[in-house]
Amino acid sequence: MGLKGTDAAREAGDIVLTDDNFATIAQAVTIGRTVYDNTVKSLLFMLPTQLAEAGVVLLAILFGWVLPVTAPQILWINMVTTVTLSLALAFELTERSAMLHPPRPYGQGLITGSVLRRILLVGISATIVTFAVFLWYLQIDQDVDYARTVAVNTVVMIEALYLLNCRFFDQSIFHADMLKGAMPVMVSIALVMIGQLLFTYLPISQRIFMVTDISLLDWLVVFAAASVVLVLVEIEKYFAKKNYRGIK
Secondary structure (H helix, E strand, O other): OOOOOOHHHHHHOOOOOOOOOOHHHHHHHHHHHHHHHHHHHHHHHHHHHHHHHHHHHHHHHHHOOOOOOOHHHHHHHHHHHHOOHHHHHHHOOOOOOOOOOOOOOOOOOOOOHHHHHHHHHHHHHHHHHHHHHHHHHHHOOOOHHHHHHHHHHHHHHHHHHHHHHHOOOOOOOOOHHHHOOOHHHHHHHHHHHHHHHHHHHOHHHHHHHOOOOOOHHHHHHHHHHHHHHHHHHHHHHHHHHHOOOOOO
16 A cells, blocks of 8 residues: 555555555556457558558559559558557557456457458458459459559548457457547548549649549448458357457
């Protein structure tokens, strides 16, 4: 105890309670788990999205195809998502199940097997979806710049929707808790969408990034393609929770 304990006890103790209240220990553990969980959520968001961006380029190089996204476009994606989507998860509230999990094994790293499983699922599926959209637009006789514009917006939309998945480890995005503390995420997604509209339709942006106007139907294709990744993660969450494995 910090107030009633002796000086010798305070010096020898591993934990000193400055308010002499044992409930403070539980509160500290809750805060610690929240910080840890939000760190893992940030990794769950950043690593697979970066893997998808690299995967799209590597796949094109391996098969000798036209690049679905150019270097300046990738730079734009990283810039717009880093200052918006990547920061939103730092403000996530404590999950309801945070204190129901047993303590983590000593020495356990941030990247566990279940975390790696989801990183690969999202990274590979996002790569395939983006490439499929790009090739489909080339097949319907659209020029490369048009197909790339749709591909870039598909990547960003995938990341925006996947951010919703990352808010909870095993809980569905359709749960009522999704509305709690959602403001930072919603604001970041709104800012990204505004940025993408400027990126797509602003004349100076079109000249710099070699993009072009796309139609409302194209935006529906972008949303539908991005939803594929969201649904795959929801399915993975369902079976992970059913098998009592989860993401921890």
